[in-house]
Every structure is written in structure tokens, then in C-alpha cells.
Amino acid sequence: MSSTTLAAERTRWRIPQSYVPVLATLALLLVLYAIGASQYTAFSNIQVVLNVFIDNGFLLVVAVGMTFVILTGGIDLSVGSVVAMTAMVCASLLRADLPAPLVLFIALAIGPTLGFGMGCIIHFFEIQPFIVTLAGMFFARGMCTFISGSSIPITDRFWTRLAQDRIGDPRGNFVSISVLIAFAVVAIAAYVLAYTRLGRNVYAIGGNSQSALLMGLPVGRTRIAVYTISGLCSAIGGILLSFYTLSGAPLIAIGMELDVIAAVVIGGTVLTGGSGYVFGTVLGVLVLGTIQTLITFDGRLSSWWTKIVIGGLLFAFILLQRLIGIRKK
Amino acid sequence: MSTTWRGRWAVATAHPLFWPVIALIAMLVANTIYRPSFLSIEMRNGHLYGSLIDIVRLSAPLMIVALGMTLVIATGGIDLSVGSVCAIGGAIACLYISKQPDQNSVVGVLTALTLAFGLALVLGAWNGVLVAVIGIQPIIATLILMVAGRGLAQLITEGQIITINSSPYRMIGAGQLLTLPFAIFIAVAVALVIAAATRRTALGMIIESVGGNAEASRLSGIRSSRIIFLVYVVSAACAVVAGFMMTANVSSADGNNAGLWVELDAILAVVIGGTSLAGGRFSLAGTVLGALIIQTLTTSVYAMNITPQTSLLFKAVVVIAVCLIQAPAFRAKFGLLRRRRRPGPPPAAVAADPRKEEVPAT
Numbered sequence: 170m171s172s173t174t175l176a177a178e179r180t181r182w183r184i185p186q187s188y189v190p191v192l193a194t195l196a197l198l199l200v201l202y203a204i205g206a207s208q209y210t211a212f213s214n215i216q217v218v219l220n221v222f223i224d225n226g227f228l229l230v231v232a233v234g235m236t237f238v239i240l241t242g243g244i245d246l247s248v249g250s251v252v253a254m255t256a257m258v259c260a261s262l263l264r265a266d267l268p269a270p271l272v273l274f275i276a277l278a279i280g281p282t283l284g285f286g287m288g289c290i291i292h293f294f295e296i297q298p299f300i301v302t303l304a305g306m307f308f309a310r311g312m313c314t315f316i317s318g319s320s321i322p323i324t325d326r327f328w329t330r331l332a333q334d335r336i337g338d339p340r341g342n343f344v345s346i347s348v349l350i351a352f353a354v355v356a357i358a359a360y361v362l363a364y365t366r367l368g369r370n371v372y373a374i375g376g377n378s379q380s381a382l383l384m385g386l387p388v389g390r391t392r393i394a395v396y397t398i399s400g401l402c403s404a405i406g407g408i409l410l411s412f413y414t415l416s417g418a419p420l421i422a423i424g425m426e427l428d429v430i431a432a433v434v435i436g437g438t439v440l441t442g443g444s445g446y447v448f449g450t451v452l453g454v455l456v457l458g459t460i461q462t463l464i465t466f467d468g469r470l471s472s473w474w475t476k477i478v479i480g481g482l483l484f485a486f487i488l489l490q491r492l493i494g495i496r497k498k
Numbered sequence: 499m500s501t502t503w504r505g506r507w508a509v510a511t512a513h514p515l516f517w518p519v520i521a522l523i524a525m526l527v528a529n530t531i532y533r534p535s536f537l538s539i540e541m542r543n544g545h546l547y548g549s550l551i552d553i554v555r556l557s558a559p560l561m562i563v564a565l566g567m568t569l570v571i572a573t574g575g576i577d578l579s580v581g582s583v584c585a586i587g588g589a590i591a592c593l594y595i596s597k598q599p600d601q602n603s604v605v606g607v608l609t610a611l612t613l614a615f616g617l618a619l620v621l622g623a624w625n626g627v628l629v630a631v632i633g634i635q636p637i638i639a640t641l642i643l644m645v646a647g648r649g650l651a652q653l654i655t656e657g658q659i660i661t662i663n664s665s666p667y668r669m670i671g672a673g674q675l676l677t678l679p680f681a682i683f684i685a686v687a688v689a690l691v692i693a694a695a696t697r698r699t700a701l702g703m704i705i706e707s708v709g710g711n712a713e714a715s716r717l718s719g720i721r722s723s724r725i726i727f728l729v730y731v732v733s734a735a736c737a738v739v740a741g742f743m744m745t746a747n748v749s750s751a752d753g754n755n756a757g758l759w760v761e762l763d764a765i766l767a768v769v770i771g772g773t774s775l776a777g778g779r780f781s782l783a784g785t786v787l788g789a790l791i792i793q794t795l796t797t798s799v800y801a802m803n804i805t806p807q808t809s810l811l812f813k814a815v816v817v818i819a820v821c822l823i824q825a826p827a828f829r830a831k832f833g834l835l836r837r838r839r840r841p842g843p844p845p846a847a848v849a850a851d852p853r854k855e856e857v858p859a860t
Contacts, residue, residue, distance in 0.1 A: 244637070290818070295827040297775045299576070299637070303762060304817040311811030318805055427645055440638050473652035473753075480646020487634055487642070 189493055190437025190486065191449040197482075198452055201459045209466050216342050221458035223344060226351040227252065227409040229454045231425070232432045233358045234402025236450045237395040239433050240362075240375045242442030243298040245396060247287065248403045249425030250309035251280050253418070255407025257313045259328075260321035260417025269327035277404050283309065284400020288393035302396075306426070313419040320418035323411060332412040347409040354405060359447040371395060375442025431479050432457050435486050456482070514772040517823050518787045521770075521816065525794045533801060546677045549797065557793035558685035559584075559740035561786055563760055564767035565692050566736025568785045569729040571768050573709040574777025575629060575636035577730060580737035580764060582647025583621055584757025587738035588745030589654040590614040592662050601664040610667070615738055621647070622734025626727035640730075644761070651753035661750040671746030681743055688736065693782050702780075705729065709777030766813070767792055770820045791816070 205212040222229075231248050238245045255276050262272045287305045291298050323329070337343025362368035370391040373381040382388045411417060436453030438445025460478055464470045510516055529536045529549070539548035563580050570577045594610035595601055621643060628639035673680035696702030704725055707715045712722040740760070745751045769775060770791055771784025795816060799809035822828045 290822075293827065293831070294822055294825045296821050296825050300765070300769055300775060300817065300821055303765070304814045304821075307810040307817065308814035311808050311814060314805050314808045315811060427641070430641065431645065434638065440635055471652070471657055473649040473657065476649030477646050477653065480642050480649065483638075483642045483645065487638055488632070491632060491634055 190439075190489060191446055191452065193486070193489060194435055194437055194449060194452040194456060198456050198459060201456065201463065205459065205463050205466065212462075212466060217462065219342060219344050219348075221455060221462055222348045222351070224413075224461075225454050225458040226345070226347040227406040227413060228425070228428060228432065228457070229351045229451065230354045230402050230409060231406035232429045232436075232450045232454050233354055233447055234399035234406075235429045235433050236358070236436075236438055236445060236447055237362070237371060237402075238298075238399045239430075239438050239440060240371050240442055240445055241392060241395050242375045242378070242440075243291070243392070243395065244302065244430070244440075245284075245287075245305075245399045246299065246302040246426050247283070247305035247309055248399065248406070248429055249422045250306045250313070251283060251400060251403035252407040252410055252425060253313050253420075253422045254309040254316075255280055255404045256411040256414070256421065257316045257321070257417040257419060259408060259411045260323050261316050263323055263325040263328065264321055269325055272325075273408065276408055277401070280400040280402075280404025280407065281397045282400070284396040284398070284403070285393060287400075288396030291396065292389045292392050298396075310419075310423075317417075317419060320416050320421075322416045328412065329415065332415050345412070347412050350405070350409060354402065355447060355451055358402075362447055367391065367394060372443055375444070377443075428457060428479075431483050434490075435482055437486070437490075439490055440487075514781060515784055515787060517820065518770055518772065518784060518791060521820065522787060522791050522794060525791070525798060529794075529798050529801065532798075536801075541677070545674050549801075551679065553790065553793050553797050555679040555681050556797070557789045558679075558681040559743045560760065560763055560767060560792060561685045561789035562688050562736050562740040562743070564764040564771075564785045564789050565689055565782060566729075566733035567761075567764045568768050568771070568773055568780050568782060569692070569696070569705060570636070570733045571709075571765070571773055571775060572705050572777055572780035573726050573729050574712070575726065575729070576640065576765065576775070577625065577733045577737075578637065578640040578761050579621070579625060579643035579647055580733060580740075581757040581760045582644050582651060583618055583734050583737040584741030584744060584760060585651035585751075585753050585755075586621065586647055586654065587614040587618050587741035588756045589651045589660065589751045589753050590617055591667070591742060592660045592745055592751035593654055595662045595664050595667055596660050598664075601662055602666060604666050607664060607666040611742065614742070615735065618734045618738030618741075619731055622731035623727070625734065626730035629730060630723040630726040648753070651756070653753075655751055655753040657753070659750050659752045663749065667742075667746050668749055669746070671743045671748075681747075684739065684743065688739065689782065689786060692732075696782070706779055709779070711778075763792055764789075766817055769824075770817070772824060 202212075205217075211217065231252060235245055235248060258279060259272055259276045262275060263269070283305060287298075287301050290296055290301050331346050334346050335343035336346065336349065362371065370381070370386050370388075373384070373386055374388055374391055378388055410422065414421070432453035433445070433450050434440060434453070435456055436445070436449035436451070438449060457479065460482075461475055464472070464475055464478075526537075536549050539546055539550060541547075563584070567577055567580065591610040591614040594613055595607060598606040598610075600606065625640050625643060628634045628642070629636050632639075669680055670684070671681060675683055696705065704715070704720050707718075707720060708722045708725045712726070715725075716722040737757070737760075741757055744756055767788030768780075768785050769788070771781055771786070771788035773780040773784060792813070795812055796809055799812060
């Protein structure tokens with residue numbers, strides 16, 4: 170009981186400072202939106218905002234999983250490949266005429282299994298997460314091409330219905346089902362991190378894993394759990410991506426892990442772990458999506474400006490985190 | 499007699515380069531069984547040809563990048579931006595050469611190389627400042643340049659693939675010297691320069707000490723942050739040389755794909771070579787071996803008619819296997835290579851042991 174009160178006190182003491190990056194991201198998002206709205210009249214259309222969610226639903230889900238991992242001070246490079254592998258598995262199994270629910274179940278099982286395996290290697294053999302998940306990335310990407318060298322279209326009725334159903338108001342604004350799934354994942358993740366024992370353990374390990382161990386927290390179990398969660402989120406992201414593209418392609422989502430890490434960092438999660446919020450990650454994904462939309466709206470800027478701007482933002486936010494860290498000392 | 503054999507075996511397997519060498523030999527043997535002509539080298543038009551030569555030539559860029567990476571990792575850092583630096587360097591050099599009236603002029607090519615090299619030093623210095631002065635985590639500090647650098651490279655090439663027709667530039671990647679590919683000489687030269695600078699002077703020891711404990715090193719009179727700054731500059735310099743090679747090999751600069759994923763391969767090469775990602779020790783010979791292993795793996799997979807992407811599966815298996823074998827925790831758990839049974843050795847103590855032995859050995 171004393172440990173829970175301690176943890177509660179610590180969070181209360183932390184709140185003001187750990188909110189700063191999230192608030193900065195929120196301000197940035199509003200500024201970006203204001204710029205867009207002032208430059209382009211169509212930008213203030215509510216559907217533009219909804220489209221950002223539709224286009225980045227899978228990214229959001231994967232970024233939520235990554236938030237768990239980064240909160241413990243780890244990193245998961247395998248997410249992009251696992252997303253692609255899940256989409257490939259869905260497409261190939263559906264082509265083999267397996268029933269859709271079974272395919273969903275198998276697809277949802279693969280990601281967590283791989284994540285669990287990586288978590289076990291990281292924990293039991295004390296190998297750096299960077300290298301283990303790098304191997305996981307190679308493995309999953311290799312599996313993609315092993316399944317098929319070319320992309321497989323999905324024609325299954327269940328899949329096409331989920332992909333094309335529009336949920337919206339009578340004025341014609343709509344979101345896809347994927348967006349609702351993404352929101353559900355975000356809500357569950359936020360609840361788990363804030364109100365469950367697992368969530369508190371994640372923060373504690375990220376803060377200082379040695380202290381967490383001495384406090385008697387299940388460090389190993391939690392560490393394995395976060396990689397499993399990240400695998401599960403990647404699997405869900407992969408399924409959402411297969412809804413979005415209605416196909417499985419072996420080379421899709423290459424480099425996605427960088428976008429995801431960037432979104433998490435821009436969302437204010439500290440990379441050494443221990444501080445950050447799922448809500449910040451949502452904002453981070455929205456910032457990336459809005460930049461993309463702005464560049465599309467502009468039309469004159471080429472796609473590579475996205476990368477340069479994201480790099481610049483990463484720099485600004487890491488510097489901000491660093492400044493806050495110095496002030497804390 | 500059996501005990502001496504066992505003793506020698508134990509000594510051999512305990513050597514940090516034992517398992518990488520075994521892996522390389524195993525792959526070469528497998529290749530030779532699959533394709534008996536694998537080992538043959540023949541002379542044609544005054545040039546040596548053969549799979550082995552190809553493997554060494556193709557591994558040259560990776561080897562150079564990995565050597566720079568070794569120093570960064572030895573300080574406990576990591577440099578993810580090398581791929582982007584390769585692309586930027588190649589793009590600048592090719593852009594400058596393509597603007598020359600005479601693309602074959604040696605002066606023009608040298609100017610292009612100097613320009614690109616200078617820019618790479620600036621990029622390396624940027625990384626160095628972020629890590630050593632501002633104190634950002636290396637993996638993140640270099641992630642910035644990794645993401646933005648790709649964009650910069652595409653900005654330089656304006657999203658196009660710049661093709662050039664310059665024989666001096668082509669020489670870097672595909673030229674021949676003394677019957678051997680010129681790239682091999684560059685790689686050997688870089689390896690020798692780095693080896694001489696680190697192992698013939700105190701620099702290597704200083705880098706290892708900074709990697710072991712930067713604060714303790716600073717207190718004992720080493721300018722830790724200056725050393726950390728230096729290794730990132732060296733890493734970028736190595737990357738740009740590799741970038742020249744990659745672009746010269748195909749006589750064109752592609753901002754999007756030049757040096758793509760080379761950072762991951764380089765980190766793998768370093769780790770396979772026995773350099774610990776935690777920093778504090780490094781093995782240049784191991785890194786060279788690691789680069790050769792990765793290239794041999796790629797070549798074998800091509801030779802066996804497996805699609806290049808599927809080779810990633812094999813890479814994953816090799817990485818995990820090598821890492822597990824080298825991991826102190828794994829050795830301790832399975833009693834591998836350790837005859838003496840200690841009741842529950844703390845992993846940190848086990849990790850410290852080979853470090854002590856290795857410093858004078860390498």
C-alpha cells in the first residue's frame with residue numbers, strides 16, 4: 170500500500186513538468202492548423218481533419234504500442250515490418266479462402282507472439298532492444314517476401330465491407346471503421362497506462378528499472394509485456410492497413426518505424442523512458458498528418474520536404490525535452 | 499592429453515573472434531559444396547575474377563561505414579545517420595561533377611570529393627555537437643539526421659537520379675588497380691589508418707575508457723566530450739567515402755536509395771564482430787570480419803536463387819544467433835564455453851571479465 174501512495178505522490182509532483190511537451194505539441198498542432206486554414210479555404214472543412222485520421226489510423230495504433238515500449242526506455246524497430254507481415258498474412262490467407270474471423274484471429278496472434286519472443290530475448294539474455302528488434306524487423310520483412318514476392322489483392326466481402334463502410338453525419342462528413350478501432354485502442358491504452366498496475370509498472374521501469382526491481386515490481390514480466398503489446402498494436406495496425414489498401418504488399422510500410430518513433434517523440438514521450446502520455450502520441454501523429462496534408466495542399470513543395478520538416482521538428486522537441494531535463498536537475 | 503585439448507578448445511572458443519570466424523568459414527564451405535567453382539579465382543584481361551574477390555569488393559563500402567561505426571559504438575553511442583550521409587555525399591559529388599564541362603577532369607572530380615567530404619564533416623560535427631555538447635541520447639540525435647538527411651539528399655538531387663559519365667569518379671567504385679578492384683584498396687587503407695590511429699596511439703584506449711565511463715574518464719583527465727565529438731565526425735567521414743563508392747559503382751546518385759539501410763548492416767557488422775553495444779571495448783578486426791560475413795551471406799543468398807528480400811530471414815537468424823552466443827547472460831545460463839561453475843555469477847561481473855582480457859589482446 171505504501172508503494173501506491175508513493176507512486177501517487179510522485180505523479181502529482183511530476184504533472185506540471187511532464188505536461189509541457191504535450192502542451193507544446195498541442196500548440197504546434199493548432200498553429201499548423203491555423204496556417205492551413207488561413208492559406209486554404211478548403212482546409213477548414215471538417216472532412217480534411219477526418220481525413221487526417223482516416224489516413225493515419227494505422228499509424229496511430231502502432232504509435233500507441235511504441236509509446237509503451239519507449240516509456241520503459243526501450244525501442245521497437247520491428248513495427249513497420251510486423252505491420253507489413255500482418256497485412257501479407259491476411260491477404261494470403263484470404264486468398265486461400267479461409268473464413269474472415271479465423272484470418273483475423275491468426276493475424277492478431279502473430280504480432281504479439283513475435284513481440285513476446287523478442288521481449289523474452291531482451292529480458293532473459295540481456296541483449297539490447299535495438300539489436301533484438303532489428304533482427305525482428307529483418308525476420309518479419311523476410312517473411313513478407315517469403316509469403317509472396319508481389320502484392321496480393323483482398324477481395325473478401327467482410328474485408329471490403331469494413332474497408333468501405335462510412336460512418337458519418339447527413340452532411341457527408343464521415344470516418345472509416347478503422348478510425349473507430351484506432352480510437353478504441355487509444356482509449357484502452359490510455360486507461361491501462363493511467364489506471365492499472367501494469368501501466369504504473371511501465372512508468373516505474375522507465376524511470377529507473379533498478380529501483381523498480383528493488384521495489385519488488387515485476388520488471389521482467391512488464392518488459393516482456395510491453396514488447397507483446399507493441400506487437401499486438403502492430404498487428405492491429407497491419408489489419409487496419411489491409412483495410413486501407415485492400416491488399417498485402419511485401420514492401421509496404423518500409424521506414425514506418427521512423428515515423429512512429431518521430432510521432433511518439435514529438436508527442437512528448439521522453440526517450441529515456443518514464444515520462445509521456447498516450448494523448449501526446451495522438452497529437453504527435455496528428456502533427457505528422459497535418460504536415461503531410463499541408464504539403465499536399467500546397468502542391469509546390471515536393472514530398473521530401475515532409476522528411477526535412479519532420480527532422481526539424483524532432484530536433485526542436487528533443488531540445489525542448491533536454492531543456493526541461495536540465496531545469497529539473 | 500584430452501585435458502590439454504579441452505583446454506586449448508576452451509581458450510580458442512573464448513577468443514572474441516572465434517565464433518565470427520567459424521560463421522564465415524561455415525558459409526564459405528556451404529557455398530563451395532553448393533557450387534564447387536565458388537572458391538576459384540581466375541585471371542582475365544589482367545584482372546582477377548571470382549566470387550571471393552566479388553565478396554570483398556562489394557563489402558568494401560559496408561566495411562568502411564562499419565569501421566567508423568565501431569568507434570562510435572565503442573564510446574557507447576550509435577550513429578543512425580550514416581546511410582543519409584552516404585546519400586548526401588554521393589549526391590553532392592555527382593551534382594558537382596554533372597555540372598562540369600569536362601566530367602573526366604581529375605581536378606573537377608577531386609574538387610567534388612573535397613566539397614562532399616567537407617559537408618560530411620559538417621554533418622558529423624552536427625551529430626557530435628548534439629551528443630557531446632547538448633547531451634542528447636545518441637540514437638535519437640542521429641535519428642534526426644537520418645530522417646532529415648534523406649530529405650536533404652533528395653533536395654540536392656531534386657528527386658531525380660543524377661547520372662554522370664566520369665571515368666576518374668567511376669574508378670573509386672568500379673576501378674581496378676594491380677589486378678584487384680580499387681575499392682578493396684580504399685577499404686584496406688581506411689582500416690589501416692583507423693587501426694594505426696587507435697591501436698598505435700593511446701586514442702583507442704581513450705575511446706574505450708570514455709565508452710566504459712565518460713564521467714570517470716573526464717575526472718581522470720580525458721576530455722570525454724571532445725572524444726565523443728571526434729568519433730561522430732570520423733563516422734561521417736567514413737560514411738561519405740562509402741557513399742562515393744556506392745554512387746561511383748553505378749555512376750549515378752539516387753537520393754532515395756543510396757545507402758539505404760546501410761546503418762543497420764553496419765551496426766550488425768560491428769555487433770557480429772564482437773564489439774559490445776554498451777561501449778567500452780571494440781575490435782576493428784571483428785568489424786572487418788562482420789562486414790565480410792554479411793556480404794558473404796548476401797552473395798550466397800543471391801547465388802542460391804533466393805529473392806534478396808528473403809535473405810533478411812537468414813540475416814535475422816544470424817544476428818540473433820551471434821548475439822546470443824556473445825551475450826554473457828546466455829553463456830552463463832547455458833554454461834556455454836564456461837567449464838567452471840560459479841554459483842549464480844552476476845551478469846555484470848561476467849561481462850567485465852572478457853573486457854579485461856581483451857584490451858591488451860587486440
